[in-house]
Amino acid sequence: MDVLTDSDVQRYQDDGYLILEGFLTEAECDALRARMKDIVEQMDVPPHCRIQFSTNQEEQLKSQMQGSADYFITSGDKIRFFFEKGVFDDKGEFIVPKERSLNKVGHALHAYEPLYKRITHSEKVKGLAKKLGLQSPVILQSMYIFKQPGIGGEVTPHQDATFLYTEPLGRVMGLWIALEDATLENGCLWFIPGSHSNGISRRMVRTPKGTFPLTDFVGCEQEYDDKLFVPTPIKKGGLVLIHGEVVHRSAQNSSSDSRHVYTFHMMDSHETRWSPENWLQPTEELPFTPLYT
DSSP, rough: OOOHHHHHHHHHHHHHHEEEEEESSSHHHHHHHHHHHHHTTOOOOOGGGOBBOOEEEEEEEESBGGGGOOHTTTTTTTTEEOOTTOOOOOTTTTOGGGGTTTEEEOOOOHHHHHHHHHTTTOHHHHEEEEEEEHHHHHEEEEEEEETTTOOOOEEEEEEEETTTTTESSSOOEEEEESSSSSHHHHHHTEEEEGGGOOOOOOEEEOOTTTTTSEEEEEEEEOOOGGOEEEEEOTTTTEEEEEEEOHHHHOOOSSSSOOOOOEEEEEEEEETTEOOOSSSOOSSSSSOEEEEEE
């Protein structure tokens, strides 16, 4: 199924991102949201797993934050829960309704949840990958992001290749699907067009076994001029294609509306080396899944 035009491909190559409205139907979006509602209702998270998600480098390296937690680093082949700041008391109990507490659910929805698997491996996605020239694409990870009303946290400027590094670069792409309208008020994505052509300045890597924290950063994120960022509001059902090296961010959600998203990353595995230092690694239980099967 051909969902991209030649001009779409050129725009993606030039800017490092592309907006495609109407990629999913309203019914498909509602079905994904309804299934996640069921997953959250059945969620039973042990207190020691009630960690908070952050993209801030210093916070990622603290013992209770995402980057250094075993719960995170072993989540690539599982479905696990990651929370916003300030949703637990000092005893680890919820102080907000649990459905309003989550930052995201990841990272293997595409493998274990039939509805998410069907969307991820849809003919639309396969057609898009073929139009972009991906020879042997594999699915790396998937996430459901909530961007909760009022507390949905800021995602600081970053490049996905910082966390999903390949040699050569340029083999990873994110597909970010809005399950609700993404607006300026509730935290839509912002990009620096063309920034995918400048390489990366920071990597998150696994530390040697037996050391702590479990991950560390090599290099540092550059300072970016705020004026370079372009907002990308998008309607429910719309898709944003994200090049692995394009710089992007999103602001805190200060509105009364959530901004639910289903997102996943794929890599063209043809003549590509996946770094063994990446936090995410294929496992015997879940190798990286070929898209075209």
